[in-house]
Amino acid sequence: MSLTHYLVLAAILFAIGATTVLLRRNAIIVFMGVELMLNSTNLLLVTFARLHGNLSGQVLAFFVMVVAAAEVVVGLAIIVSIFRTRRSASVDDVNLLKS
């Protein structure tokens, strides 16, 4: 199997993640879409690292994992605090701020 397949898979996963973010209404699911995007990028980076024969891509993939974990901590804290206030995690309900 050629390495290109991995790139196509990464692009498909990224597109699914982006679609999830843009279309779903539950903040948790939106957030999972973001995580899917980050992980698809990891696949992309690792594949390119193999193609180019150097390790930079793999190292960046490790950093992405760390950052994603930190993002989960911050993101869930924010989403949970909003859920406890409003009893809802829908992104449509947060609509007090507009012009």
Add this chain to the structure above:
Amino acid sequence: MSGFTAPEIAWGPMVPVLVVLLAAVVGVLVEAFVPAARRRTVQLVLTLASLAGALLAVAALWSGVERTGGTDVLGGSLVVDGPTLVLQATIALLALLSTLIFADRVAGGEDAFAPSAAAVPGSDYEELARSKGLRQTEVFPLLLFATGGMMIFPATTDLLTLFVALEVLSLPLYLLSGMGRRRRLLSQEASMKYFLLGAFISAVMLFGIGLLYGYAGSLRYADIAAATATPNGLEGLLVVGALLLLAGLFFKVGAVPFHMWTPDVYQGAPTPVTAFMAACTKVAAFGALLRVVYGMLPGMAWDLEVVLWVVAILTMVVGTVAALVQTDVKRLLAYSSIAHAGFVLTGVVALDDSGITAVLFYLLAYGAATVGAFGLVSLVREQGTGGDEAPAVLGEATRLPQWAGLGRSHPVVAVTFTLFLLSFAGIPLTAGFVGKFAVFSAAVEGGAWQLALVGVLASAAAAFFYVRIIVLMFFTESHDATDAGHAEVSSLASGTTAGAADGADPVRVPVAVATAEAERTTRTVVVGGEGLTVVAVAVCAAITVVLGVAPSPVLDAIASVGVLLP
């Protein structure tokens, strides 16, 4: 197995960043080990000292960089050259001033942050935390972490470090946005919007980084720039990757079409946080943008020029037009900051060495006026007049009608705010004028006179809404704010009933909070606080005037080091 050689690390040039990040880590320990009563003092001293230390470190590095042109650490992960030092000094200075606004308290010891950010708004626990006088002193380490990220962000020529710095500066800001003491629903909402959009766009940017890596096989800007010189059949990766990377940077500077979050977040976040992120994030992101456009992608200048032109024009026009119809002073300043992003972009588009100096100066001028303006917004408060013998000072009076007549009741505040507005508008003898003149003349020199023309026209239109506030403050009678108060309540209530109609439980708490705020009649007062904000605003005003009257020493100093290392 002795093949490992430890890398040579030049610690000296990293000192400004290290001081700030180290103090942030110590700040976290302070939270754990210092008794609650003394925590605020310790954190405040630590924060101010570390930021002042960063400024001193930059000053100590200055002459060496001026002589040698700069050094790179770890093969380019951190580049300490002239623009880096200027940007780091600007960020440290603005963060220092923001810290003063962060720390300020009004009578009764209430600062701008929730007594316990985890408490549900309107709950008994929140009331308990308030009456016990709890304080969320974690804001200071968070501010320092964000500042550290911002100081790395424009100083790197490595996509890995760029991404990590982006997250280090963003994550604390997401949290800080949600910690407002007043109007907590709006604050939390701002936090969530900022977080979801910010996380989305940083994932997009990361994918762009992945594609650029695929194109060049390296994460260094210089290698990517070298790779663009020779066609290798993968140009699709380069173009898409560069666009996605730029999208991430445009989001951070608040350029159209990635500006949607700016008004909501600037309005909802606690005002000190707004001051901090409006000024410092923009400085850091424009620094990174300069380095990407000038250092990584000069080989694509022809293709990028179209994108930068369209974004710059859209940003100036949309920011200005939208600001014309705003009725909330924080929201208005947010749209004005979008317009300013457009003005700075004209300097970036110049793709010319004079553009670098112009952009750096503009960022300093804009940052000082922004911190000062938001600092003043945090002092203009509502005061209850509901028949109490000692009317309480409430939240900030951000609706524009509440600012009517401020020039008569509080002339000093109004005159200072006018100074910042004139600087935003670019009136001569203020720093904003010199900045605008510099970026527009750089754009003309770079052959982009059409952009400069649009910029001048947009500035003229923008002057209209700045003058509108000035007229409002000085030539309009203040009036009772009851009707405006009711308007806000109805919008709050409709927002919450919409949530109930969605099948969720009836949301009683927000409605209760909203009505409680509604039944008061308020008048606008200016609080002095503990004087910290006053000091910060005074320094900002001094910078604005000095840079406007005698800009040449600063301009010359920036120009003498204004060359980016590859």
